[in-house]
Amino acid sequence: MxxxxxxxxxxxxxxxxxxxxxxxxxxxxxxxxxxxxxxxxxxxxxxTNRERKMLDGIFVAMVEHSIAPPSVIAARAVASGGNSLHVGVGAGVLAFGDAHGGALEGAMRFYQENADRDVEEVVREYLENGKRIPGFGHRYYKDYDPRSKRICELAKEIGYFGKYCRFAQQVEEWIEKIKGKKLVMNVDGSIGAVLSEMGFDWRMGKGFFIIGRVPGLVAHVYEELVMEKPFSKRLDEEKEVEYLGEKPKKLPDSFKNRRL
Ligand SMILES: CC(C)(COP(=O)(O)OP(=O)(O)OC[C@H]1O[C@@H](n2cnc3c(N)ncnc32)[C@H](O)[C@@H]1OP(=O)(O)O)[C@@H](O)C(=O)NCCC(=O)NCCS
Known part of the structure:
Protein backbone atom coordinates (compact mmCIF):
# COMPACT_ATOMS: atom_id res chain seq x y z
CA MET A 1 0.00 0.00 0.00
CA THR A 48 -7.62 -0.73 34.97
CA ASN A 49 -9.32 0.65 38.10
CA ARG A 50 -5.89 1.10 39.70
CA GLU A 51 -4.60 3.07 36.74
CA ARG A 52 -7.70 5.28 36.70
CA LYS A 53 -7.50 5.94 40.46
CA MET A 54 -3.81 6.86 40.33
CA LEU A 55 -4.22 9.12 37.32
CA ASP A 56 -7.27 10.77 38.92
CA GLY A 57 -5.16 11.58 42.00
CA ILE A 58 -2.39 12.97 39.79
CA PHE A 59 -4.73 15.30 37.89
CA VAL A 60 -6.36 16.51 41.11
CA ALA A 61 -2.90 17.28 42.55
CA MET A 62 -2.07 19.44 39.52
CA VAL A 63 -5.39 21.22 38.99
CA GLU A 64 -4.57 24.53 40.74
CA HIS A 65 -1.94 25.98 43.05
CA SER A 66 -2.64 29.68 43.80
CA ILE A 67 -2.37 32.91 41.87
CA ALA A 68 1.40 33.08 42.42
CA PRO A 69 3.07 30.89 39.71
CA PRO A 70 4.42 32.35 36.44
CA SER A 71 1.71 30.65 34.32
CA VAL A 72 -1.13 32.35 36.22
CA ILE A 73 0.67 35.70 36.17
CA ALA A 74 1.14 35.35 32.40
CA ALA A 75 -2.44 34.19 31.80
CA ARG A 76 -4.03 36.98 33.85
CA ALA A 77 -1.68 39.66 32.48
CA VAL A 78 -2.48 38.71 28.90
CA ALA A 79 -6.23 38.59 29.65
CA SER A 80 -6.02 42.04 31.28
CA GLY A 81 -4.60 43.36 28.00
CA GLY A 82 -8.06 42.89 26.52
CA ASN A 83 -7.79 39.36 25.13
CA SER A 84 -10.32 36.56 25.14
CA LEU A 85 -10.25 33.50 27.37
CA HIS A 86 -8.37 31.18 25.03
CA VAL A 87 -5.60 33.74 24.46
CA GLY A 88 -5.04 34.15 28.22
CA VAL A 89 -5.07 30.38 28.81
CA GLY A 90 -2.66 29.90 25.87
CA ALA A 91 -0.29 32.46 27.40
CA GLY A 92 -0.41 30.57 30.70
CA VAL A 93 0.48 27.30 28.97
CA LEU A 94 3.38 29.02 27.20
CA ALA A 95 4.79 30.00 30.61
CA PHE A 96 5.34 26.33 31.50
CA GLY A 97 9.09 25.80 31.40
CA ASP A 98 11.96 23.96 33.08
CA ALA A 99 11.30 25.66 36.43
CA HIS A 100 7.49 25.35 36.39
CA GLY A 101 5.38 22.59 34.88
CA GLY A 102 8.07 21.47 32.46
CA ALA A 103 9.94 20.08 35.44
CA LEU A 104 7.59 17.10 35.29
CA GLU A 105 9.08 16.11 31.94
CA GLY A 106 12.57 16.73 33.29
CA ALA A 107 11.88 14.62 36.39
CA MET A 108 10.49 11.72 34.33
CA ARG A 109 13.53 11.82 32.07
CA PHE A 110 15.88 12.03 35.05
CA TYR A 111 14.30 8.93 36.65
CA GLN A 112 13.98 6.94 33.45
CA GLU A 113 17.62 7.56 32.51
CA ASN A 114 19.16 7.20 35.98
CA ALA A 115 17.06 4.94 38.22
CA ASP A 116 19.29 1.93 37.58
CA ARG A 117 22.43 3.84 38.57
CA ASP A 118 23.91 4.45 42.01
CA VAL A 119 21.79 7.24 43.50
CA GLU A 120 24.60 8.94 45.43
CA GLU A 121 26.76 9.09 42.29
CA VAL A 122 23.90 10.58 40.24
CA VAL A 123 23.09 13.26 42.83
CA ARG A 124 26.78 14.18 43.22
CA GLU A 125 27.16 14.44 39.44
CA TYR A 126 24.34 17.00 39.30
CA LEU A 127 25.23 19.01 42.39
CA GLU A 128 28.98 19.13 41.70
CA ASN A 129 28.30 20.40 38.17
CA GLY A 130 25.85 23.06 39.40
CA LYS A 131 22.95 21.33 37.60
CA ARG A 132 19.43 21.45 39.07
CA ILE A 133 17.68 18.13 39.56
CA PRO A 134 14.19 18.51 38.13
CA GLY A 135 11.40 17.71 40.57
CA PHE A 136 13.24 18.89 43.70
CA GLY A 137 13.09 22.20 45.54
CA HIS A 138 10.22 24.64 45.96
CA ARG A 139 9.79 28.38 46.53
CA TYR A 140 7.15 27.89 49.20
CA TYR A 141 7.53 24.37 50.59
CA LYS A 142 10.77 23.93 52.49
CA ASP A 143 10.00 20.95 54.75
CA TYR A 144 7.71 18.82 52.55
CA ASP A 145 5.33 19.34 49.65
CA PRO A 146 1.90 18.15 50.90
CA ARG A 147 0.87 17.19 47.37
CA SER A 148 3.87 14.88 47.05
CA LYS A 149 3.22 13.39 50.47
CA ARG A 150 -0.32 12.47 49.42
CA ILE A 151 0.72 11.23 45.94
CA CYS A 152 3.30 8.91 47.54
CA GLU A 153 0.71 7.66 50.08
CA LEU A 154 -1.77 6.97 47.28
CA ALA A 155 0.91 5.23 45.20
CA LYS A 156 1.66 2.99 48.22
CA GLU A 157 -2.06 2.33 48.85
CA ILE A 158 -2.70 1.10 45.32
CA GLY A 159 0.64 -0.49 44.54
CA TYR A 160 2.49 2.07 42.45
CA PHE A 161 5.35 2.75 44.83
CA GLY A 162 8.12 0.94 42.96
CA LYS A 163 11.68 1.51 41.80
CA TYR A 164 11.18 5.08 40.50
CA CYS A 165 9.42 6.25 43.68
CA ARG A 166 12.11 4.68 45.87
CA PHE A 167 14.80 6.29 43.71
CA ALA A 168 13.06 9.70 44.04
CA GLN A 169 12.93 9.37 47.83
CA GLN A 170 16.63 8.48 47.93
CA VAL A 171 17.46 11.47 45.71
CA GLU A 172 15.75 13.75 48.25
CA GLU A 173 17.73 12.14 51.08
CA TRP A 174 21.05 12.36 49.22
CA ILE A 175 20.54 16.02 48.25
CA GLU A 176 20.11 16.80 51.96
CA LYS A 177 23.15 14.72 52.96
CA ILE A 178 25.41 16.30 50.32
CA LYS A 179 24.08 19.86 50.33
CA GLY A 180 23.25 20.07 54.03
CA LYS A 181 19.90 21.54 53.02
CA LYS A 182 16.56 19.97 52.24
CA LEU A 183 15.15 20.40 48.75
CA VAL A 184 11.72 18.83 48.93
CA MET A 185 10.46 16.36 46.34
CA ASN A 186 7.92 18.65 44.73
CA VAL A 187 4.72 17.75 42.90
CA ASP A 188 6.59 17.27 39.60
CA GLY A 189 9.11 15.05 41.37
CA SER A 190 6.52 12.72 42.91
CA ILE A 191 4.17 12.66 39.92
CA GLY A 192 7.12 12.10 37.57
CA ALA A 193 8.10 9.03 39.58
CA VAL A 194 4.57 7.59 39.61
CA LEU A 195 3.99 8.24 35.88
CA SER A 196 7.27 6.43 35.25
CA GLU A 197 5.97 3.49 37.33
CA MET A 198 2.85 3.54 35.14
CA GLY A 199 4.99 3.15 32.03
CA PHE A 200 4.57 6.63 30.52
CA ASP A 201 7.40 7.97 28.35
CA TRP A 202 9.08 11.13 29.69
CA ARG A 203 8.46 12.85 26.34
CA MET A 204 4.78 13.04 27.33
CA GLY A 205 5.56 14.70 30.67
CA LYS A 206 4.65 18.30 29.81
CA GLY A 207 1.39 17.01 28.36
CA PHE A 208 0.29 15.70 31.75
CA PHE A 209 0.95 19.06 33.39
CA ILE A 210 -0.94 20.88 30.63
CA ILE A 211 -3.95 18.53 30.98
CA GLY A 212 -3.90 18.84 34.78
CA ARG A 213 -3.40 22.61 35.11
CA VAL A 214 -5.54 24.04 32.28
CA PRO A 215 -8.73 23.97 34.44
CA GLY A 216 -6.98 26.23 36.98
CA LEU A 217 -5.84 28.58 34.21
CA VAL A 218 -9.39 28.75 32.78
CA ALA A 219 -10.73 29.67 36.24
CA HIS A 220 -8.07 32.38 36.68
CA VAL A 221 -8.58 33.95 33.24
CA TYR A 222 -12.36 33.86 33.66
CA GLU A 223 -12.01 35.52 37.08
CA GLU A 224 -9.73 38.18 35.60
CA LEU A 225 -12.20 38.90 32.79
CA VAL A 226 -15.34 39.15 34.95
CA MET A 227 -13.93 40.52 38.22
CA GLU A 228 -11.21 42.97 37.20
CA LYS A 229 -11.08 46.02 34.96
CA PRO A 230 -9.16 45.76 31.68
CA PHE A 231 -5.49 46.73 32.19
CA SER A 232 -5.65 45.80 35.89
CA LYS A 233 -2.33 43.94 35.65
CA ARG A 234 -0.23 47.08 35.26
CA LEU A 235 2.72 47.46 37.63
CA ASP A 236 2.98 50.46 39.94
CA GLU A 237 6.49 51.68 39.03
CA GLU A 238 7.09 53.45 42.35
CA LYS A 239 5.88 50.67 44.64
CA GLU A 240 6.75 47.53 42.73
CA VAL A 241 9.72 48.20 40.46
CA GLU A 242 13.35 48.98 41.18
CA TYR A 243 14.81 51.20 38.44
CA LEU A 244 18.44 50.35 37.62
CA GLY A 245 18.90 52.48 34.49
CA GLU A 246 20.31 55.90 33.62
CA LYS A 247 19.10 59.17 35.13
CA PRO A 248 17.35 61.47 32.60
CA LYS A 249 19.87 62.97 30.15
CA LYS A 250 19.80 65.27 27.12
CA LEU A 251 19.63 63.89 23.57
CA PRO A 252 22.80 65.12 21.76
CA ASP A 253 22.15 67.99 19.34
CA SER A 254 23.63 65.90 16.51
CA PHE A 255 20.54 63.66 16.69
CA LYS A 256 18.12 66.55 16.45
CA ASN A 257 16.59 68.05 13.30
CA ARG A 258 18.22 65.47 11.05
CA ARG A 259 16.94 64.57 7.64
CA LEU A 260 16.39 60.76 7.96
C1 LIG B 1 11.66 25.44 42.24
C2 LIG B 1 12.97 26.24 42.34
C3 LIG B 1 13.00 27.25 41.20
C4 LIG B 1 13.00 26.94 43.68
O1 LIG B 1 14.20 27.63 43.71
P1 LIG B 1 14.75 28.45 44.98
O2 LIG B 1 13.59 28.97 45.76
O3 LIG B 1 15.75 29.42 44.47
O4 LIG B 1 15.45 27.34 45.82
P2 LIG B 1 16.08 27.50 47.26
O5 LIG B 1 16.19 28.94 47.66
O6 LIG B 1 15.31 26.60 48.14
O7 LIG B 1 17.51 26.87 47.07
C5 LIG B 1 18.44 27.52 46.43
C6 LIG B 1 19.69 26.67 46.46
O8 LIG B 1 19.36 25.29 46.19
C7 LIG B 1 19.83 24.93 44.89
N1 LIG B 1 18.77 24.20 44.24
C8 LIG B 1 17.45 24.52 44.23
N2 LIG B 1 16.78 23.59 43.55
C9 LIG B 1 17.69 22.68 43.15
C10 LIG B 1 17.59 21.48 42.44
N3 LIG B 1 16.42 21.05 41.98
N4 LIG B 1 18.71 20.77 42.20
C11 LIG B 1 19.90 21.18 42.66
N5 LIG B 1 20.07 22.31 43.36
C12 LIG B 1 18.96 23.05 43.59
C13 LIG B 1 20.16 26.22 44.21
O9 LIG B 1 21.14 26.06 43.22
C14 LIG B 1 20.66 27.04 45.38
O10 LIG B 1 21.94 26.58 45.74
P3 LIG B 1 22.98 27.52 46.54
O11 LIG B 1 22.31 27.95 47.81
O12 LIG B 1 24.13 26.62 46.76
O13 LIG B 1 23.25 28.68 45.61
C15 LIG B 1 14.21 25.30 42.26
O14 LIG B 1 14.20 24.45 43.38
C16 LIG B 1 14.31 24.51 40.98
O15 LIG B 1 14.75 25.04 39.95
N6 LIG B 1 13.91 23.21 41.02
C17 LIG B 1 14.01 22.37 39.86
C18 LIG B 1 12.84 22.63 38.94
C19 LIG B 1 11.54 22.15 39.53
O16 LIG B 1 11.44 21.05 40.05
N7 LIG B 1 10.50 22.98 39.42
C20 LIG B 1 9.16 22.65 39.85
C21 LIG B 1 8.71 23.50 40.99
S1 LIG B 1 7.12 22.96 41.59
Missing part, protein backbone atom coordinates in the same frame (compact mmCIF):
# COMPACT_ATOMS: atom_id res chain seq x y z
CA UNK A 2 1.23 3.50 -0.81
CA UNK A 3 2.59 5.31 2.27
CA UNK A 4 0.49 8.42 2.78
CA UNK A 5 1.78 11.82 3.86
CA UNK A 6 0.07 11.85 7.28
CA UNK A 7 -0.25 8.87 9.62
CA UNK A 8 -2.15 8.31 12.87
CA UNK A 9 -3.14 5.46 15.16
CA UNK A 10 -5.28 7.58 17.50
CA UNK A 11 -8.73 7.83 15.95
CA UNK A 12 -10.61 7.23 12.71
CA UNK A 13 -14.10 7.37 11.22
CA UNK A 14 -15.78 4.07 10.31
CA UNK A 15 -19.27 3.99 8.79
CA UNK A 16 -19.90 7.63 9.66
CA UNK A 17 -18.89 7.39 13.34
CA UNK A 18 -15.71 8.34 15.20
CA UNK A 19 -13.60 5.63 16.86
CA UNK A 20 -10.91 6.50 19.42
CA UNK A 21 -8.19 3.90 19.80
CA UNK A 22 -10.61 1.44 18.23
CA UNK A 23 -13.60 2.25 20.49
CA UNK A 24 -16.76 3.98 19.29
CA UNK A 25 -16.63 7.49 20.77
CA UNK A 26 -20.39 7.69 21.28
CA UNK A 27 -20.26 4.45 23.29
CA UNK A 28 -17.55 5.87 25.54
CA UNK A 29 -19.82 8.77 26.56
CA UNK A 30 -21.46 7.93 29.87
CA UNK A 31 -19.40 4.76 30.25
CA UNK A 32 -15.90 6.22 30.76
CA UNK A 33 -14.81 8.89 33.24
CA UNK A 34 -12.84 11.83 31.82
CA UNK A 35 -9.63 10.43 33.34
CA UNK A 36 -10.28 7.02 31.76
CA UNK A 37 -10.81 8.67 28.37
CA UNK A 38 -7.55 10.62 28.79
CA UNK A 39 -5.73 7.38 29.63
CA UNK A 40 -7.23 5.70 26.56
CA UNK A 41 -6.24 8.49 24.21
CA UNK A 42 -2.68 8.78 25.61
CA UNK A 43 -1.84 5.12 26.22
CA UNK A 44 -3.93 3.48 23.50
CA UNK A 45 -5.76 1.09 25.84
CA UNK A 46 -8.46 1.16 28.52
CA UNK A 47 -7.14 1.64 32.08
Missing amino acids: EKKKWRTAISWHFDGEAYVRGYNLAELIGNLTFTEAIYLVLKGELP
Whole structure:
Protein backbone atom coordinates (compact mmCIF):
# COMPACT_ATOMS: atom_id res chain seq x y z
CA MET A 1 0.00 0.00 0.00
CA GLU A 2 1.23 3.50 -0.81
CA LYS A 3 2.59 5.31 2.27
CA LYS A 4 0.49 8.42 2.78
CA LYS A 5 1.78 11.82 3.86
CA TRP A 6 0.07 11.85 7.28
CA ARG A 7 -0.25 8.87 9.62
CA THR A 8 -2.15 8.31 12.87
CA ALA A 9 -3.14 5.46 15.16
CA ILE A 10 -5.28 7.58 17.50
CA SER A 11 -8.73 7.83 15.95
CA TRP A 12 -10.61 7.23 12.71
CA HIS A 13 -14.10 7.37 11.22
CA PHE A 14 -15.78 4.07 10.31
CA ASP A 15 -19.27 3.99 8.79
CA GLY A 16 -19.90 7.63 9.66
CA GLU A 17 -18.89 7.39 13.34
CA ALA A 18 -15.71 8.34 15.20
CA TYR A 19 -13.60 5.63 16.86
CA VAL A 20 -10.91 6.50 19.42
CA ARG A 21 -8.19 3.90 19.80
CA GLY A 22 -10.61 1.44 18.23
CA TYR A 23 -13.60 2.25 20.49
CA ASN A 24 -16.76 3.98 19.29
CA LEU A 25 -16.63 7.49 20.77
CA ALA A 26 -20.39 7.69 21.28
CA GLU A 27 -20.26 4.45 23.29
CA LEU A 28 -17.55 5.87 25.54
CA ILE A 29 -19.82 8.77 26.56
CA GLY A 30 -21.46 7.93 29.87
CA ASN A 31 -19.40 4.76 30.25
CA LEU A 32 -15.90 6.22 30.76
CA THR A 33 -14.81 8.89 33.24
CA PHE A 34 -12.84 11.83 31.82
CA THR A 35 -9.63 10.43 33.34
CA GLU A 36 -10.28 7.02 31.76
CA ALA A 37 -10.81 8.67 28.37
CA ILE A 38 -7.55 10.62 28.79
CA TYR A 39 -5.73 7.38 29.63
CA LEU A 40 -7.23 5.70 26.56
CA VAL A 41 -6.24 8.49 24.21
CA LEU A 42 -2.68 8.78 25.61
CA LYS A 43 -1.84 5.12 26.22
CA GLY A 44 -3.93 3.48 23.50
CA GLU A 45 -5.76 1.09 25.84
CA LEU A 46 -8.46 1.16 28.52
CA PRO A 47 -7.14 1.64 32.08
CA THR A 48 -7.62 -0.73 34.97
CA ASN A 49 -9.32 0.65 38.10
CA ARG A 50 -5.89 1.10 39.70
CA GLU A 51 -4.60 3.07 36.74
CA ARG A 52 -7.70 5.28 36.70
CA LYS A 53 -7.50 5.94 40.46
CA MET A 54 -3.81 6.86 40.33
CA LEU A 55 -4.22 9.12 37.32
CA ASP A 56 -7.27 10.77 38.92
CA GLY A 57 -5.16 11.58 42.00
CA ILE A 58 -2.39 12.97 39.79
CA PHE A 59 -4.73 15.30 37.89
CA VAL A 60 -6.36 16.51 41.11
CA ALA A 61 -2.90 17.28 42.55
CA MET A 62 -2.07 19.44 39.52
CA VAL A 63 -5.39 21.22 38.99
CA GLU A 64 -4.57 24.53 40.74
CA HIS A 65 -1.94 25.98 43.05
CA SER A 66 -2.64 29.68 43.80
CA ILE A 67 -2.37 32.91 41.87
CA ALA A 68 1.40 33.08 42.42
CA PRO A 69 3.07 30.89 39.71
CA PRO A 70 4.42 32.35 36.44
CA SER A 71 1.71 30.65 34.32
CA VAL A 72 -1.13 32.35 36.22
CA ILE A 73 0.67 35.70 36.17
CA ALA A 74 1.14 35.35 32.40
CA ALA A 75 -2.44 34.19 31.80
CA ARG A 76 -4.03 36.98 33.85
CA ALA A 77 -1.68 39.66 32.48
CA VAL A 78 -2.48 38.71 28.90
CA ALA A 79 -6.23 38.59 29.65
CA SER A 80 -6.02 42.04 31.28
CA GLY A 81 -4.60 43.36 28.00
CA GLY A 82 -8.06 42.89 26.52
CA ASN A 83 -7.79 39.36 25.13
CA SER A 84 -10.32 36.56 25.14
CA LEU A 85 -10.25 33.50 27.37
CA HIS A 86 -8.37 31.18 25.03
CA VAL A 87 -5.60 33.74 24.46
CA GLY A 88 -5.04 34.15 28.22
CA VAL A 89 -5.07 30.38 28.81
CA GLY A 90 -2.66 29.90 25.87
CA ALA A 91 -0.29 32.46 27.40
CA GLY A 92 -0.41 30.57 30.70
CA VAL A 93 0.48 27.30 28.97
CA LEU A 94 3.38 29.02 27.20
CA ALA A 95 4.79 30.00 30.61
CA PHE A 96 5.34 26.33 31.50
CA GLY A 97 9.09 25.80 31.40
CA ASP A 98 11.96 23.96 33.08
CA ALA A 99 11.30 25.66 36.43
CA HIS A 100 7.49 25.35 36.39
CA GLY A 101 5.38 22.59 34.88
CA GLY A 102 8.07 21.47 32.46
CA ALA A 103 9.94 20.08 35.44
CA LEU A 104 7.59 17.10 35.29
CA GLU A 105 9.08 16.11 31.94
CA GLY A 106 12.57 16.73 33.29
CA ALA A 107 11.88 14.62 36.39
CA MET A 108 10.49 11.72 34.33
CA ARG A 109 13.53 11.82 32.07
CA PHE A 110 15.88 12.03 35.05
CA TYR A 111 14.30 8.93 36.65
CA GLN A 112 13.98 6.94 33.45
CA GLU A 113 17.62 7.56 32.51
CA ASN A 114 19.16 7.20 35.98
CA ALA A 115 17.06 4.94 38.22
CA ASP A 116 19.29 1.93 37.58
CA ARG A 117 22.43 3.84 38.57
CA ASP A 118 23.91 4.45 42.01
CA VAL A 119 21.79 7.24 43.50
CA GLU A 120 24.60 8.94 45.43
CA GLU A 121 26.76 9.09 42.29
CA VAL A 122 23.90 10.58 40.24
CA VAL A 123 23.09 13.26 42.83
CA ARG A 124 26.78 14.18 43.22
CA GLU A 125 27.16 14.44 39.44
CA TYR A 126 24.34 17.00 39.30
CA LEU A 127 25.23 19.01 42.39
CA GLU A 128 28.98 19.13 41.70
CA ASN A 129 28.30 20.40 38.17
CA GLY A 130 25.85 23.06 39.40
CA LYS A 131 22.95 21.33 37.60
CA ARG A 132 19.43 21.45 39.07
CA ILE A 133 17.68 18.13 39.56
CA PRO A 134 14.19 18.51 38.13
CA GLY A 135 11.40 17.71 40.57
CA PHE A 136 13.24 18.89 43.70
CA GLY A 137 13.09 22.20 45.54
CA HIS A 138 10.22 24.64 45.96
CA ARG A 139 9.79 28.38 46.53
CA TYR A 140 7.15 27.89 49.20
CA TYR A 141 7.53 24.37 50.59
CA LYS A 142 10.77 23.93 52.49
CA ASP A 143 10.00 20.95 54.75
CA TYR A 144 7.71 18.82 52.55
CA ASP A 145 5.33 19.34 49.65
CA PRO A 146 1.90 18.15 50.90
CA ARG A 147 0.87 17.19 47.37
CA SER A 148 3.87 14.88 47.05
CA LYS A 149 3.22 13.39 50.47
CA ARG A 150 -0.32 12.47 49.42
CA ILE A 151 0.72 11.23 45.94
CA CYS A 152 3.30 8.91 47.54
CA GLU A 153 0.71 7.66 50.08
CA LEU A 154 -1.77 6.97 47.28
CA ALA A 155 0.91 5.23 45.20
CA LYS A 156 1.66 2.99 48.22
CA GLU A 157 -2.06 2.33 48.85
CA ILE A 158 -2.70 1.10 45.32
CA GLY A 159 0.64 -0.49 44.54
CA TYR A 160 2.49 2.07 42.45
CA PHE A 161 5.35 2.75 44.83
CA GLY A 162 8.12 0.94 42.96
CA LYS A 163 11.68 1.51 41.80
CA TYR A 164 11.18 5.08 40.50
CA CYS A 165 9.42 6.25 43.68
CA ARG A 166 12.11 4.68 45.87
CA PHE A 167 14.80 6.29 43.71
CA ALA A 168 13.06 9.70 44.04
CA GLN A 169 12.93 9.37 47.83
CA GLN A 170 16.63 8.48 47.93
CA VAL A 171 17.46 11.47 45.71
CA GLU A 172 15.75 13.75 48.25
CA GLU A 173 17.73 12.14 51.08
CA TRP A 174 21.05 12.36 49.22
CA ILE A 175 20.54 16.02 48.25
CA GLU A 176 20.11 16.80 51.96
CA LYS A 177 23.15 14.72 52.96
CA ILE A 178 25.41 16.30 50.32
CA LYS A 179 24.08 19.86 50.33
CA GLY A 180 23.25 20.07 54.03
CA LYS A 181 19.90 21.54 53.02
CA LYS A 182 16.56 19.97 52.24
CA LEU A 183 15.15 20.40 48.75
CA VAL A 184 11.72 18.83 48.93
CA MET A 185 10.46 16.36 46.34
CA ASN A 186 7.92 18.65 44.73
CA VAL A 187 4.72 17.75 42.90
CA ASP A 188 6.59 17.27 39.60
CA GLY A 189 9.11 15.05 41.37
CA SER A 190 6.52 12.72 42.91
CA ILE A 191 4.17 12.66 39.92
CA GLY A 192 7.12 12.10 37.57
CA ALA A 193 8.10 9.03 39.58
CA VAL A 194 4.57 7.59 39.61
CA LEU A 195 3.99 8.24 35.88
CA SER A 196 7.27 6.43 35.25
CA GLU A 197 5.97 3.49 37.33
CA MET A 198 2.85 3.54 35.14
CA GLY A 199 4.99 3.15 32.03
CA PHE A 200 4.57 6.63 30.52
CA ASP A 201 7.40 7.97 28.35
CA TRP A 202 9.08 11.13 29.69
CA ARG A 203 8.46 12.85 26.34
CA MET A 204 4.78 13.04 27.33
CA GLY A 205 5.56 14.70 30.67
CA LYS A 206 4.65 18.30 29.81
CA GLY A 207 1.39 17.01 28.36
CA PHE A 208 0.29 15.70 31.75
CA PHE A 209 0.95 19.06 33.39
CA ILE A 210 -0.94 20.88 30.63
CA ILE A 211 -3.95 18.53 30.98
CA GLY A 212 -3.90 18.84 34.78
CA ARG A 213 -3.40 22.61 35.11
CA VAL A 214 -5.54 24.04 32.28
CA PRO A 215 -8.73 23.97 34.44
CA GLY A 216 -6.98 26.23 36.98
CA LEU A 217 -5.84 28.58 34.21
CA VAL A 218 -9.39 28.75 32.78
CA ALA A 219 -10.73 29.67 36.24
CA HIS A 220 -8.07 32.38 36.68
CA VAL A 221 -8.58 33.95 33.24
CA TYR A 222 -12.36 33.86 33.66
CA GLU A 223 -12.01 35.52 37.08
CA GLU A 224 -9.73 38.18 35.60
CA LEU A 225 -12.20 38.90 32.79
CA VAL A 226 -15.34 39.15 34.95
CA MET A 227 -13.93 40.52 38.22
CA GLU A 228 -11.21 42.97 37.20
CA LYS A 229 -11.08 46.02 34.96
CA PRO A 230 -9.16 45.76 31.68
CA PHE A 231 -5.49 46.73 32.19
CA SER A 232 -5.65 45.80 35.89
CA LYS A 233 -2.33 43.94 35.65
CA ARG A 234 -0.23 47.08 35.26
CA LEU A 235 2.72 47.46 37.63
CA ASP A 236 2.98 50.46 39.94
CA GLU A 237 6.49 51.68 39.03
CA GLU A 238 7.09 53.45 42.35
CA LYS A 239 5.88 50.67 44.64
CA GLU A 240 6.75 47.53 42.73
CA VAL A 241 9.72 48.20 40.46
CA GLU A 242 13.35 48.98 41.18
CA TYR A 243 14.81 51.20 38.44
CA LEU A 244 18.44 50.35 37.62
CA GLY A 245 18.90 52.48 34.49
CA GLU A 246 20.31 55.90 33.62
CA LYS A 247 19.10 59.17 35.13
CA PRO A 248 17.35 61.47 32.60
CA LYS A 249 19.87 62.97 30.15
CA LYS A 250 19.80 65.27 27.12
CA LEU A 251 19.63 63.89 23.57
CA PRO A 252 22.80 65.12 21.76
CA ASP A 253 22.15 67.99 19.34
CA SER A 254 23.63 65.90 16.51
CA PHE A 255 20.54 63.66 16.69
CA LYS A 256 18.12 66.55 16.45
CA ASN A 257 16.59 68.05 13.30
CA ARG A 258 18.22 65.47 11.05
CA ARG A 259 16.94 64.57 7.64
CA LEU A 260 16.39 60.76 7.96
C1 LIG B 1 11.66 25.44 42.24
C2 LIG B 1 12.97 26.24 42.34
C3 LIG B 1 13.00 27.25 41.20
C4 LIG B 1 13.00 26.94 43.68
O1 LIG B 1 14.20 27.63 43.71
P1 LIG B 1 14.75 28.45 44.98
O2 LIG B 1 13.59 28.97 45.76
O3 LIG B 1 15.75 29.42 44.47
O4 LIG B 1 15.45 27.34 45.82
P2 LIG B 1 16.08 27.50 47.26
O5 LIG B 1 16.19 28.94 47.66
O6 LIG B 1 15.31 26.60 48.14
O7 LIG B 1 17.51 26.87 47.07
C5 LIG B 1 18.44 27.52 46.43
C6 LIG B 1 19.69 26.67 46.46
O8 LIG B 1 19.36 25.29 46.19
C7 LIG B 1 19.83 24.93 44.89
N1 LIG B 1 18.77 24.20 44.24
C8 LIG B 1 17.45 24.52 44.23
N2 LIG B 1 16.78 23.59 43.55
C9 LIG B 1 17.69 22.68 43.15
C10 LIG B 1 17.59 21.48 42.44
N3 LIG B 1 16.42 21.05 41.98
N4 LIG B 1 18.71 20.77 42.20
C11 LIG B 1 19.90 21.18 42.66
N5 LIG B 1 20.07 22.31 43.36
C12 LIG B 1 18.96 23.05 43.59
C13 LIG B 1 20.16 26.22 44.21
O9 LIG B 1 21.14 26.06 43.22
C14 LIG B 1 20.66 27.04 45.38
O10 LIG B 1 21.94 26.58 45.74
P3 LIG B 1 22.98 27.52 46.54
O11 LIG B 1 22.31 27.95 47.81
O12 LIG B 1 24.13 26.62 46.76
O13 LIG B 1 23.25 28.68 45.61
C15 LIG B 1 14.21 25.30 42.26
O14 LIG B 1 14.20 24.45 43.38
C16 LIG B 1 14.31 24.51 40.98
O15 LIG B 1 14.75 25.04 39.95
N6 LIG B 1 13.91 23.21 41.02
C17 LIG B 1 14.01 22.37 39.86
C18 LIG B 1 12.84 22.63 38.94
C19 LIG B 1 11.54 22.15 39.53
O16 LIG B 1 11.44 21.05 40.05
N7 LIG B 1 10.50 22.98 39.42
C20 LIG B 1 9.16 22.65 39.85
C21 LIG B 1 8.71 23.50 40.99
S1 LIG B 1 7.12 22.96 41.59
